[in-house]
Amino acid sequence: MTQKVTITIDGKTTELPVLAATEGKNVVDVRGLIAEGIFTYDPGFLSTASCDSKITYIDGDAGILMYRGYPIEQLADNSNHLEVAYLLLNGELPTPTEYESFVASIKGHQDIDQNFQGIFNGFTQGAHPMSMIGAAISGLASLYHEETDIDNAQDRMTTAHRLIAKIPTLAAMAYKHGRGEAFIAPDDSLSYAENFLNMCFGTAGEAPNVSPTIAAAMDKIFILHADHEQNASTSTVRMAGSTDCNPYAAIAAGVSALWGPSHGGANEAVLDMLNEIGDESRVEEFVNKAKDKNDPFKLMGFGHRVYKNFDPRATVMQDSCHAVLAEQGVEDEPLLKVAQKLEKIAREDSYFIERKLYPNIDFYSGITLKAVGIPTELFTVIFTLGRMPGWITHWNEMLSEPYKIARPRQLYLGESKRDFKNLAER
Ligand code: SDX
Numbered sequence: 001m002t003q004k005v006t007i008t009i010d011g012k013t014t015e016l017p018v019l020a021a022t023e024g025k026n027v028v029d030v031r032g033l034i035a036e037g038i039f040t041y042d043p044g045f046l047s048t049a050s051c052d053s054k055i056t057y058i059d060g061d062a063g064i065l066m067y068r069g070y071p072i073e074q075l076a077d078n079s080n081h082l083e084v085a086y087l088l089l090n091g092e093l094p095t096p097t098e099y100e101s102f103v104a105s106i107k108g109h110q111d112i113d114q115n116f117q118g119i120f121n122g123f124t125q126g127a128h129p130m131s132m133i134g135a136a137i138s139g140l141a142s143l144y145h146e147e148t149d150i151d152n153a154q155d156r157m158t159t160a161h162r163l164i165a166k167i168p169t170l171a172a173m174a175y176k177h178g179r180g181e182a183f184i185a186p187d188d189s190l191s192y193a194e195n196f197l198n199m200c201f202g203t204a205g206e207a208p209n210v211s212p213t214i215a216a217a218m219d220k221i222f223i224l225h226a227d228h229e230q231n232a233s234t235s236t237v238r239m240a241g242s243t244d245c246n247p248y249a250a251i252a253a254g255v256s257a258l259w260g261p262s263h264g265g266a267n268e269a270v271l272d273m274l275n276e277i278g279d280e281s282r283v284e285e286f287v288n289k290a291k292d293k294n295d296p297f298k299l300m301g302f303g304h305r306v307y308k309n310f311d312p313r314a315t316v317m318q319d320s321c322h323a324v325l326a327e328q329g330v331e332d333e334p335l336l337k338v339a340q341k342l343e344k345i346a347r348e349d350s351y352f353i354e355r356k357l358y359p360n361i362d363f364y365s366g367i368t369l370k371a372v373g374i375p376t377e378l379f380t381v382i383f384t385l386g387r388m389p390g391w392i393t394h395w396n397e398m399l400s401e402p403y404k405i406a407r408p409r410q411l412y413l414g415e416s417k418r419d420f421k422n423l424a425e426r
Contacts, residue, residue: 023057039409056229060306076316081222082192085164085389109165110186120177129174129381130259136170138252145246159247160392167388171381172199193219213327214372217320224313225386233258234394241395242406254391266362267379269300274335283341291351301363308356317364324371
C-alpha cells in the first residue's frame with residue numbers, strides 16, 4: 001500500500017506518493033507538483049533526493065556507510081581498491097576469474113599515450129596538481145570522443161575501466177611534472193597502490209621499492225574514498241552527464257567540484273590548518289576562532305552534511321594513521337598531537353556537540369598521507385583517484401536507466417516587468 005501525503009495550496013489539494021527506500025529514509029515524490037504550477041525550494045539540497053540509486057548507502061545518524069550493501073569497515077579490512085571498484089561497477093563481489101579478468105583489463109588501460117603526455121608541459125612546475133588532473137581528464141575526451149557511444153553498455157564499461165586505470169598514471173605524472181622529474185611508466189608487476197606509489201616516488205630506470213605497509217595504507221585510503229552517494233562532486237558528474245556530454249568531460253566536472261576545501265580539498269586544508277596551529281598550546285585559540293560567527297575560520301576536517309555522528313571512514317583512517325606513523329617511527333608526530341588535542345577539545349565543547357560536528361574522513365587522511373611522504377598538494381589528487389570508481393559508477397547507473405537532463409528551477413525574487421528607459425531619460 002503506497003503511502004501518500006497531501007499538500008493544499010490556495011484551497012487546492014494535491015496527493016503525492018511516498019516512495020519506499022530499501023534502507024533509510026522514504027521520499028515524497030514531488031514530480032506531480034509541476035502540473036499544479038508549484039515548485040519546491042531547497043537550496044543546497046539538504047532534504048532533496050536528486051535520484052534513486054543502488055550503489056552506496058549512508059546513515060548519517062548511525063555513522064553507517066555501505067557499498068552495494070557491504071559495510072565499509074569490512075571492505076577496508078578484507079578487500080582491495082580494485083575489488084571494491086569491481087563491486088561498485090557491477091553490484092557484486094567478483095569471482096576469482098572475474099577479478100583476474102578485471103585486473104588484467106585495468107592493467108591493459110593504464111598507459112598514457114606518449115603524445116598526450118605533452119599536456120603537462122603546458123603547466124608551470126608550481127601549478128597545483130588538481131589543475132593538471134582536471135585538464136588531463138578533460139583532455140582524455142579528445143582521444144575517445146568519436147569511439148564512445150554512451151548508449152552502449154560495453155562502451156560505458158570500457159570508459160570506466162580506462163578512467164580507473166589511467167587516473168593513477170595521470171596523478172603520478174602531475175606529481176612528477178611538478179617536481180621537474182621524468183615520468184615513470186606503469187609497472188604491470190605491481191598492485192594498483194604499489195604502482196601509483198612507484199610512479200610517484202620511484203626513480204626512472206631503477207627497480208620499484210615500495211613499502212608494503214605504505215601501499216596497504218594507500219589502498220585502504222582509496223577504498224575509503226571510493227564512493228559516497230550524492231556528494232557534491234558525484235552530483236556534479238550526474239548533472240553534467242545528464243546533458244549526454246562526453247563521459248571524460250563529466251568526470252572532469254566532478255574533479256573541479258571535488259577540489260573545493262569544503263569538499264575533497266579539505267584534506268589539504270586540514271594539513272594547512274594543523275601547520276598554522278603549529279603547537280598544542282594554540283589549539284584553544286583556533287577552536288575559539290571556529291566558534292566565532294564573525295570569523296570565517298572553520299575547523300577543516302570537522303562537520304559533514306550527512307554524518308551527525310562519527311564518519312565511519314574517519315575511524316578506519318585513524319587506525320591506519322597510527323599504523324603508518326608507528327612504521328615510520330613518528331608516533332610523536334607534532335601534527336598528530338595537535339590533531340588529537342583538537343579532536344579532544346572539539347568533542348567536549350558544547351558548540352561542536354550541539355551541532356554534531358565530528359571529525360570526517362579528511363581529518364585523519366591528511367596526517368596519514370603526510371606520514372607516507374605525500375606532499376600536501378597531492379592530497380586531493382589522491383581523493384580524486386579513490387573516488388574515480390564511484391563517479392563513473394554513478395554516471396553509468398544514470399545512463400543505464402531512462403533519465404532527463406537535470407534542470408532545477410528557482411524562487412525568483414528579482415524585479416517585476418518594467419520598460420526600458422533611454423539613456424537621456426535616466
Ligand atoms: C567531504 O558530502 C559528502 O559526502 C562529502 C564527502 C565525500 O566523501 O564525498 O564526505 C567528503 O567533503 C567531507 C567534508 C570535508 N569538509 C570539511 O572538513 C570542511 C569543514 N566542514 C564545513 O565546511 C562543513 O561542516 C561542511 C561543508 C562539511 C558541511 O556543511 P553544512 O552541512 O552546510 O553545515 P552548515 O554549514 O550548515 O553547519 C551547521 C552549523 C553552522 O553553525 P550555525 O550557523 O548553526 O551556528 O555548524 C557550523 C556552521 O557554522 N559548522 C562549523 C563547521 N562545520 C559546520 N563550525 C566550525 N567548523 C566547522 N568545520
